[in-house]
Each structure stands twice: as C-alpha cells, then as structure tokens.
Amino acid sequence: MTLAPSALRPLATDDIRPLADSVYERLVGGIVDGSLPPGGKLSERSIAAALGTSAQPVREALRRLEGEGLVETRPRSGSSVALMDTRRLAEMGRIRAVLEGAAADLAARHATPEDLQRLEQRLDAMRDATEYGDTATLRLANEAFHTALHAIGDNPFLIRGLQALRAYDHIGRARVLASDDQPRQALAEHAAILAAIAARDPEAAERQMRAHTFRSLSVAFPEETRG
Amino acid sequence: MTLAPSALRPLATDDIRPLADSVYERLVGGIVDGSLPPGGKLSERSIAAALGTSAQPVREALRRLEGEGLVETRPRSGSSVALMDTRRLAEMGRIRAVLEGAAADLAARHATPEDLQRLEQRLDAMRDATEYGDTATLRLANEAFHTALHAIGDNPFLIRGLQALRAYDHIGRARVLASDDQPRQALAEHAAILAAIAARDPEAAERQMRAHTFRSLSVAFPEETRG
DNA sequence: CATTCAAAACTGCAATAGCAGATGCCCGGC
DNA sequence: GCCGGGCATCTGCTATTGCAGTTTTGAATG
Numbered sequence: 001m002t003l004a005p006s007a008l009r010p011l012a013t014d015d016i017r018p019l020a021d022s023v024y025e026r027l028v029g030g031i032v033d034g035s036l037p038p039g040g041k042l043s044e045r046s047i048a049a050a051l052g053t054s055a056q057p058v059r060e061a062l063r064r065l066e067g068e069g070l071v072e073t074r075p076r077s078g079s080s081v082a083l084m085d086t087r088r089l090a091e092m093g094r095i096r097a098v099l100e101g102a103a104a105d106l107a108a109r110h111a112t113p114e115d116l117q118r119l120e121q122r123l124d125a126m127r128d129a130t131e132y133g134d135t136a137t138l139r140l141a142n143e144a145f146h147t148a149l150h151a152i153g154d155n156p157f158l159i160r161g162l163q164a165l166r167a168y169d170h171i172g173r174a175r176v177l178a179s180d181d182q183p184r185q186a187l188a189e190h191a192a193i194l195a196a197i198a199a200r201d202p203e204a205a206e207r208q209m210r211a212h213t214f215r216s217l218s219v220a221f222p223e224e225t226r227g
Numbered sequence: 228m229t230l231a232p233s234a235l236r237p238l239a240t241d242d243i244r245p246l247a248d249s250v251y252e253r254l255v256g257g258i259v260d261g262s263l264p265p266g267g268k269l270s271e272r273s274i275a276a277a278l279g280t281s282a283q284p285v286r287e288a289l290r291r292l293e294g295e296g297l298v299e300t301r302p303r304s305g306s307s308v309a310l311m312d313t314r315r316l317a318e319m320g321r322i323r324a325v326l327e328g329a330a331a332d333l334a335a336r337h338a339t340p341e342d343l344q345r346l347e348q349r350l351d352a353m354r355d356a357t358e359y360g361d362t363a364t365l366r367l368a369n370e371a372f373h374t375a376l377h378a379i380g381d382n383p384f385l386i387r388g389l390q391a392l393r394a395y396d397h398i399g400r401a402r403v404l405a406s407d408d409q410p411r412q413a414l415a416e417h418a419a420i421l422a423a424i425a426a427r428d429p430e431a432a433e434r435q436m437r438a439h440t441f442r443s444l445s446v447a448f449p450e451e452t453r454g
Numbered sequence: 455c456a457t458t459c460a461a462a463a464c465t466g467c468a469a470t471a472g473c474a475g476a477t478g479c480c481c482g483g484c
Numbered sequence: 485g486c487c488g489g490g491c492a493t494c495t496g497c498t499a500t501t502g503c504a505g506t507t508t509t510g511a512a513t514g
Contacts, residue, residue: 016475017302018497020290044466054499056283059466060290063247067294069383075244076466076505082383091333091382098325106318155318156296156309161388245467271496281469286496303475303496 007035008050019053020060026051027061031070031081032170042071042079068164084171090224092168093217097210099162100146104193104209106153108202115152119194122148126190130183138183145190149197172220186216234262235277246284251291253278258297258308259397269298269306295391311398317451319395320444324437326389327373331420331436333380335429342379346421349375353417357410365410372417376424403447413443 007030011022027047030036042062044055051058062079065071069092073079107115122145129138143166150159189212196205218225234257238249254274257263269289275282289306292298296319300306334342349372356365370393377386416439423432445452 020497043464045464055466056498060287063287064290064294066383067291067387069387072383073466074506077507078465088382091380092384094332095326095329095382095385098329099322102322102325105321153318155315155322156293156299157319157388157391158322160294160296161384164384247467270494272494282496283468300496301476304477305495 006030007033008047010050010052018060019057020064023047023051023053023057024061024064027065028070028167031065032167032174034174036081038081038083040081042081044079068167070164070167084168086172086175086221086224089168089172089175090217090221092165093172093221093225094214096162096165096169097213097217099158099165100213101206101210103150103153103155103158103162104197104205105202106155106158107149108197108200108205110154111152111197115148116194116198118148119145119197123187123190123194126187130187135183142186142190149193172217176220182219186212189215233257234260235274237277237279245287246280247287247291250274250278250280250284251288254288254292255297255394258292259394259401261401263308265308265310267308269308271306295394297391297394311395313399313402313448313451316395316399316402317444317448319392320399320448320452321441323389323392323396324440324444326385326392327440328433328437330377330380330382330385330389331424331432332429333382333385334376335424335427335432337381338379338424342375343421343425345375346372346424350414350417350421353414357414362410369413369417376420399444399447409446413439416442 007026011019011026015022027036027042036042044058044062048055048058062071062073066073066079070082071079072082111119122141125141126138126145129135129141146162150162153159189208193205193208193212196208214225234253238246238253242249254263254269263269271282271285271289275285278285289298289300293300293306297309298306299309338346349368352368353365353372356362356368373389377389380386416435420432420435420439423435441452
C-alpha cells in the first residue's frame with residue numbers, strides 16, 4: 001500500500017446498510033478503475049484506516065471479493081488484487097454469457113405483465129439513447145435492461161453472480177478501451193430477447209441472450225473468442 | 228433456536244483454516260440434512276455459543292451462505308434458512324447445468340495430459356463402483372470426477388459457484404429421495420464428456436455436460452424439467 | 455559483496471464489549 | 485375478548501483489543 005488511492009478516501013457514515021457493503025463497492029470500484037492495481041496488497045488494517053472503519057467490515061468485503069475471484073488470499077499472509085490476463089477476462093465473459101442465458105430462461109418462464117412492461121421501458125430508453133448517440137446513458141440503459149431482466153428470475157444466486165461478473169466486463173472494456181459495440185445491433189438483439197421472453201419461449205430467450213452477450217464480448221476480445 | 232441441532236455441536240479447534248470455513252461447512256451440512264429447517268432463524272450469537280466460537284466467524288459464514296442463496300438476511304433483523312420449493316430447486320439445477328457446461332468448455336480448452344489422466348482415474352473408479360453396485364462410493368466417485376473437472380478450468384468463480392450449487396443438488400435428492408439415476412447411463416455420459424475434452428472440443432464438451440447434468444436433474448424433478 | 459539468522463514490524467484471525475435498531479411480550483384500555 | 489402502546493429483550497453490526505503466524509529488515513558473519 002503506497003499512497004492512498006482515490007478509492008480509499010474516507011467513507012460517509014450516514015448509511016443504514018452494513019458497512020461491509022460500502023467497503024465492497026469501494027474496492028470493486030478501485031479494482032475496476034485500476035487505482036487498486038492487479039497484484040497490489042490489500043491489508044485489512046490499512047484499508048480500514050483509510051476508509052475510517054474497523055477491520056471487520058473490510059474483512060467481510062475481502063472475503064466476498066475472494067469468492068468472486070477478484071481478490072486472492074493466502075491463508076495467513078494476506079490478500080491482493082487478482083492478476084487477470086485477457087484469457088481470464090474472456091473466460092469470465094463466457095461464464096457471464098451462460099449465466100445471462102440462464103437468467104433469460106428464467107425470465108421467459110416467470111415474467112409477469114409488469115415485468116414485460118418494465119423491460120419495454122428500458123428498451124425504449126436504450127432506443128432513445130442510441131438515436132441521440134448518447135453513449136453514456138446508453139450504457140446505463142443497457143445495464144438497467146439487464147438488471148431488470150435478472151430481477152425477474154428472482155434468484156439470489158444468479159443476481160449476485162451476474163452483479164459480480166459485471167466487474168469483469170468493466171475491467172475488460174477499460175483495458176481494451178473498446179468500443180461502441182455497434183449500438184444498433186445490440187438494440188436489435190435486446191428487442192429479440194424481449195420478444196422471446198414475451199413469447200414465453202425460454203429456449204429461444206436463452207439462446208438469443210447468450211449469443212448477444214458473447215457477441216458483445218467478442219468485440220472486446222476478438223482474439224480469445226474465436227471458435 | 229430451540230434445542231441445538233446436531234449440526235451445531237461444538238467445533239474442534241485444532242484447525243489451521245479460518246474458523247469461518249468450518250462454521251460454513253457445518254451450516255451447509257445442517258441445511259442439507261434438514262436439521263436446520265427452512266425458515267428457521269439463524270442467530271449469530273446462538274450459533275456462536277453452540278459452536279463454541281465468537282460471533283465473527285459465524286457472521287462471515289452467514290454472509291457467504293447469503294451470497295449463495297441458502298440463507299436470507301433482512302438488513303437489521305436477522306438471517307434464516309432460505310425457503311426452497313421444488314421450483315427453486317429445479318432452477319438451481321438448471322443453473323448448475325449451464326455452469327457445469329462452462330466448466331467442461333474450459334476443461335476442453337486447458338486440460339493438460341495429467342488432467343486427462345486424473346479424469347480417466349475418476350472415471351475408472353466410477354466404473355468399478357457401478358459394476359459392484361456400490362452406490363455410496365459411486366456417488367463419491369461421481370463428485371470426484373466433477374470436482375477434478377472443475378479444477379482444470381482453474382477459475383475461482385466457477386469452482387466456488389459449483390461447490391455452492393452442489394448443496395442444492397443434495398437438498399433436492401434428499402427431498403425426493405431419488406433414485407439410482409441410472410448409473411450405467413451416467414457412466415456413458417461421463418465417458419462421452421471426457422472424450423470430448425480429450426478431443427479438445429469445447430463445444431461438444433459443454434453440450435454433453437449440460438445434457439448430462441440436466442438429464443440427471445430431470446430424474447429428481449420430472450415435473451419441473453419438462454420442455 | 456553475498457548469505458544467514460534473528461528480531462522487529464506487520465498480517466490475518468478470533469474474542470470481547472458495546473451500541474443502536476428491531477422484535478416480541480405484557481399490560482392497560484376499549 | 486381484542487387491540488394498542490411501551491418496555492424489556494434480543495438482534496445485527498461495528499469497534500477495540502490481543503494473539504499467533506508471516507514477512508521483512510538489518511546487521512553480523514563468511
């Protein structure tokens with residue numbers, strides 16, 4: 001731990017959620033934006049001091065990150081940010097694709113009319129952002145679409161897993177500084193996914209979602225996604 | 228917390244691993260074997276007292292279980308064993324199928340000759356147990372095969388996720404008290420998976436593994452796996 | 455200058471204590 | 485007999501403290 005990265009400035013305490021959650025988000029942010037570099041040591045005490053908390057919430061956050069593969073811990077030695085080459089990033093993208101597919105499958109099985117309406121709204125937001133060429137809000141709208149879709153499945157394992165995998169996506173895109181991801185094609189794919197869900201066709205929903213996620217991945221990692 | 232279930236007898240302390248890991252395994256065992264019934268309250272203090280530890284390791288174990296969906300926590304109220312109907316169990320089985328498929332894909336890409344040899348050994352063990360009709364060791368050998376396959380991918384997210392999902396499989400099989408799962412067919416499917424991995428065919432490996440896991444699931448949940 | 459070994463500094467890890475919020479119980483009123 | 489409010493209890497949650505194992509450092513020795 002050299003000088004305190006910006007991800008480790010003190011934490012606002014006026015929160016009702018467990019501190020470990022805030023610490024977790026801070027650490028994820030630092031790992032994603034690179035201020036906590038791969039291989040860098042993550043000392044419970046140092047982080048706690050920098051964030052103005054005690055060691056325990058930090059410890060819980062590190063455990064969670066360890067379970068998600070973003071942090072590696074040697075039993076009595078310490079934790080460090082996991083080293084990730086493009087192969088690992090592409091791997092995580094593949095896993096994300098299959099989990100997104102599973103989420104779409106579940107959504108097609110269980111979506112209520114309200115759920116479908118919400119997805120329509122998100123899709124409209126994406127369409128607007130695409131027409132205006134507003135890539136920042138397009139990205140947010142895209143994430144909102146996926147998040148809403150995950151919520152339909154109402155499966156805690158899927159929701160948490162996909163949230164964790166999103167970090168890898170951010171890392172990958174930041175590292176290869178991609179890339180518009182062909183917004184119009186992505187829009188069309190989202191529409192097709194939604195249509196499959198509305199048609200209560202789990203098999204098609206999964207297939208479309210998986211292909212969409214994988215194609216989006218292949219924009220960032222053309223090398224590792226051949227075949 | 229009424230009377231202490233057998234899963235909550237005191238913990239042996241002569242361990243070098245973090246206590247939270249031991250607590251986690253105990254709680255998983257209790258949830259799987261039903262001694263910690265669905266909906267039952269899980270008080271940090273009570274569990275800690277019963278296990279002879281402090282509250283902190285228990286808390287970490289509960290957080291992990293929460294991330295895996297086995298436990299539900301209301302922010303300042305408390306944790307309880309998640310309620311799981313057959314639909315949820317079948318859902319988790321579907322997710323397990325796609326993750327097992329992803330693991331097989333990775334294995335086909337990265338397996339070393341030593342890895343293939345280890346898988347061969349596990350498969351032989353399964354073959355022996357099948358011929359002798361020894362269902363107990365067959366089950367262990369089956370798990371050993373899958374565990375070895377997961378390890379090949381060397382992906383912490385997959386390894387941890389699949390380990391967590393195994394609990395759901397145990398719960399499901401215990402609840403429907405299935406079922407020999409047609410050992411010979413399972414054996415043939417494992418052999419086909421191994422062949423695909425050895426042939427470096429990720430697509431086939433994933434497809435075979437997914438079909439295998441799903442078919443195995445459909446034995447326990449014929450209702451929820453139609454279509 | 456390189457090596458080694460011991461001590462100091464640091465680390466994960468667990469236990470204890472205390473606080474604030476949530477739960478449940480009991481008692482008084484309708 | 486049923487309902488509601490206040491108090492006791494219990495809960496999650498965080499901080500503080502202390503211990504044991506690890507890593508690093510630095511000096512003495514070859």
